[in-house]
Amino acid sequence: MRRLLTLLASLAVTVGPTVVVAAPVQAAPAPGNIKNNAASFGVSVRPAPSAGTVRVTGKGLSALALDDATMRDLSTYAKASGQDLSALVAAHQGIHEFSAYTTKLEETRPDMFVRAGVPVAGGATAHWIQTTSKPSADVVAELELLPVNTEVRYGAPASSKELADLAYALTTSLAARSDVIRSAGAGYDHERRVMRLQYASVGTARLSALDPVIHGALTAGTVGGQLPVDVVIERDDADVVVTEAVVKGGRSLTANGEHRCTSGFTARRAGNTGVLTAEHCTNALRYLNTSGVISTNPRRPANDAIDFQFHRTLTGNGHSTSKQFRAGSEDRTVTGVANAPLDSTVCHWGQSTGYSCSRVSMIDNCHMVSGHRYCGLDFTYDDISAGGDSGGPWFLGNTARGGHTGARDGQFSVFTRIGRVNRHLDARVLQN
Incomplete structure (x- = not known):
């Protein structure tokens, strides 16, 4: 209705x-003869750096209570979603200082920053930042000034800038093939550390016709003959956006x-x-x-x-x-x-x-x-x-x-x- x-x-x-985009759905096996990642297309992927975690205790000062406007927003979402308000408040302590810092980090260290998030029930217990390299002493010192504890997960295969460039190249390439591609989208999965390329084909487009199209998109995303991160290909025929x-x-x-x-x-x-x-x-x-x-x-x-x-x-x-x-x-x-x-x-x-x-x-x-x-x-x-x-x-x-x-x-x-x-x-x- x-x-x-x-x-x-x-x-x-x-x-x-009309805007046609792919949904953030769980990965599914590619149908027919469509291969399911960059390696299966013979496209080389750059090796990922060594990974690890650095936990930083925040020593900065923050208000004991969130401001009234933020509390109204959290209360509105709690009522609409059924989530516990106290858990939302706990997860959003220091949210404005944290988001301001991560935005600045993305702007000033684009080759290091990847993603950032807040703790959720059953998931992360601290605010987290994903980076390509181990944080320097300067970054650790900056994190110590925040009013929240931060878990830095380093060793991501590509920076936020590289991921944005890759997503742009993939979708631009597929957009040029509207004869066989109805919609497509690309987004980074920070947990699996892969780029998800989702697509829907036009009508009765043969599966055999899609292989070279997707291969061309993957090739367009390479730098120096390699992709910065592995790409997982997923078919998505759900309703459009x-x-x-x-x-x-x-x-x-x-x-x-x-x-x-x-x-x-x-x-x-x-x-x-x-x-x-x-x-x-x-x-x-x-x-x-x-x-x-x-x-x-x-x-x-x-x-x-x-x-x-x-x-x-x-x-x-x-x-x-x-x-x-x-x-x-x-x-x-x-x-x-x-x-x-x-x-x-x-x-x-x-x-x-x-x-x-x-x-x-x-x-x-x-x-x-x-x-x-x-x-x-x-x-x-x-x-x-x-x-x-x-x-x-x-x-x-x-x-x-x-x-x-x-x-x-x-x-x-x-x-x-x-x-x-x-x-x-x-x-x-x-x-x-």
Whole structure:
């Protein structure tokens, strides 16, 4: 029923192009004659470095209780999911300091950083960071300043930058073969330490026709004749993901008088302030259906795989830009900007669905978008969005996490991680 209602709504209001991405499903044996990893295609994989673990005790100071905004988000997710609130609170102690540090680590040490996450029930007992090499004395000293204990798991086969480049190469190569590939996506499995390449073939495409296509994608991902990490190939024929299509974040953006998307966080670019939204949204957007408030000629990333665009606030008529965004019945002021760690709680606001929360299941993925591809995508465990939410803010407490991209109906939502704003738009989210 929900899928039918979503389809009917999309016929009434245009929300953007269809986005086809693969789901974060468990690995399954490849059917027929499709081989199941890079080695089976005869593609060489770089040897992984030696692995180990370093445990660092955090000695930094942190508030005894989480701030009110973060507690509201955790309480909202606990009620929706049935999870124990006290366990969520324990797992998120020091979350803002930890996520700010791991985001900085990814920016300043891109050849070392891989992934980061928070403890979950039945899993990790401490905040964790996965790296390619053993942490230096400088990094250990920085970790000691955090208010949480950290487990550094070194010896990962590839850095976050190499993984992002590999995912981009794989999906770009498959996107060029729309004659046999309907959808494809690539994301790193930090537990198995492999890249998962998921695909769905077009109609009755013969299995024998897919071998050379996938081989070509694997070859495109090599550097110096080797892949930086092994690639596992998985078939995924599940339902597709679709986009859901004083200036503040979380407000309605319209075109031709109809709601199309949701404004995200506000930002500064090239000396101008304005608002972010999804790149897949139309250009000629009006803020709250009012002309002359934001530019109808947005700035887009040079890399068209990044789902962000920036609309400058037009100040000639006295318009200004606030650091606030919508979160439920309140406006919050951004006080931090950081990518979300794995398994951390994250919430969003969209003009169609309002305020809701989930947890992060996968980060920094690339997925094909009906012959195109989006990258820098984070996935959640639940689908908490709908058509018209595109571009809206994702956050935890007062920390900006990303902008809404889309969802697979009834399964999960997708947002573009906030770190891509600075890297690809040369913009900075406004914050106190």
